[in-house]
Amino acid sequence: MDIKNIITQTIEGLKEKASKDNSQGSEMDRNKKRAKMWVESLANNLKEAVDKDALMFYKGYEENKEQFGLTEYLHDILICTTEKLPSPGKGKELQTVKRVIWQIESELIASRDTRTLLTDFNKLTLGSAQNKLFVMSHAKNNSNKELLKFFEKPASFCSGNLYLAFIPHPGVWTTSKDKAEVYEYVSHWKTIDL
Numbered sequence: 001m002d003i004k005n006i007i008t009q010t011i012e013g014l015k016e017k018a019s020k021d022n023s024q025g026s027e028m029d030r031n032k033k034r035a036k037m038w039v040e041s042l043a044n045n046l047k048e049a050v051d052k053d054a055l056m057f058y059k060g061y062e063e064n065k066e067q068f069g070l071t072e073y074l075h076d077i078l079i080c081t082t083e084k085l086p087s088p089g090k091g092k093e094l095q096t097v098k099r100v101i102w103q104i105e106s107e108l109i110a111s112r113d114t115r116t117l118l119t120d121f122n123k124l125t126l127g128s129a130q131n132k133l134f135v136m137s138h139a140k141n142n143s144n145k146e147l148l149k150f151f152e153k154p155a156s157f158c159s160g161n162l163y164l165a166f167i168p169h170p171g172v173w174t175t176s177k178d179k180a181e182v183y184e185y186v187s188h189w190k191t192i193d194l
Contacts, residue, residue, distance in 0.1 A: 003133065003163055004182040004192045006049055010042045011167045011180050018173040027171060034170035035108045036060070042104070042135075043077045050101055054079050067095055075123060077104035103129035108137045108170055114150060121151060125158045132162050137169035138178050148189045155185040164189065 014037055023030070039058050047056045055064050057073035057080075072078075079102040082095040105120040117136060124132040139147055144166050155162055162185040168176040183189040 003131075004165075004180065006045050007042070007135075007165050007167065007180045007182055010038070010045050011173075014038060014041055015168070015173045015176075018170075031109060031170040034173060035106070038108060038135075038167075038170070039076055039106055042106070043079070046077070046102060046104075047079055050079055051081065054081050054101055055095075075103045075127065076106045077102065078129075100127065100129040102131045102133065103127040104133045104135065106135040108135070108167070114147075117147075118154065121154055124162070125154065127160075129160050132158060132160050133165065134163070135165045135167060138166045138176075138181075144181065148183065152188065155189070156187075158185070163192075 014034065017037070018034060023033075025033075036059075040060070043056055043058045043061070047054060057064060057068075057078040058076060059072040061072075073080075078100065080100045081098045083098040084093050084095055086092070087094050103124055105123050107117055107120045121134050124134060134151075136147070138144060147166075148164070151164060155164075164183045164185070166181040168178045172178075182192045184192055
């Protein structure tokens, strides 16, 4: 699976949708709506590429709500497999998480607050997923390199395959020529090329 290709296709599709969106509202409301669209689109594109039988969780995704009582499961996006087991006593069938395939944290709106970014990144360190992705919008003044350096130490504590992506901020989807930058952590951040 090519994570950079999935991220690139997702953001390019959303930039095209944004250019056709004439909805009214404040800039903040528009950016929040676009950030939500990002999570939904990335989740669906990733699940399609991973395992059609896996379960997917993200805020607002209702498919698993009846069984689990929630839509978002600890992370902005969680893709996992489950196994059924009977509950003690009543014998009701429940599902337990068997394997976590992807854990994704995405911070597009408050992307320049390093405390907020680190808090979200730490959620990945706490998790057990085989694959982990942290997404933030491109830094202004070309400081993506500073952020990569900042996340070197926290990345060293994170298990699994770890990726970090910079994408255009939702507020500039209709004007930005910036492309997604995706990195994999292998004792340092390594660029993933298409």
